[in-house]
Amino acid sequence: MGYLAAAVMREAKSMTALRNAYEKQLAELPKGSLRVKKRNDREYFYLAYRHENKVISRYVGNDRSELGELIERIERRKNIENLLRAIKKELALMNKVLETIK
Numbered sequence: 001m002g003y004l005a006a007a008v009m010r011e012a013k014s015m016t017a018l019r020n021a022y023e024k025q026l027a028e029l030p031k032g033s034l035r036v037k038k039r040n041d042r043e044y045f046y047l048a049y050r051h052e053n054k055v056i057s058r059y060v061g062n063d064r065s066e067l068g069e070l071i072e073r074i075e076r077r078k079n080i081e082n083l084l085r086a087i088k089k090e091l092a093l094m095n096k097v098l099e100t101i102k
Contacts, residue, residue, distance in 0.1 A: 032049025
């Protein structure tokens with residue numbers, strides 16, 4: 001095995017560990033998006049997400065500080081999902097490189 005293959009394998013191993021860490025973080029973050037419904041000139045905030053092909057809307061309250069935290073957690077989840085997509089593409093590319101080297 002050459003230097004290039006060893007370097008790609010090391011990088012793939014670290015990317016796999018990173019992917020696993022991100023997936024663990026995703027399990028702790030809320031899925032979905034924040035929705036606002038207006039009734040009688042009042043705003044009601046719901047977390048909307050899919051569960052078994054159904055859209056579930058869960059009431060989350062009107063406390064602005066809690067909503068801000070929820071919005072941050074949702075944005076964090078979306079950022080991690082984007083990073084995971086990129087990592088999975090990189091891992092697929094690394095596997096192709098390793099297949100051609102061997």
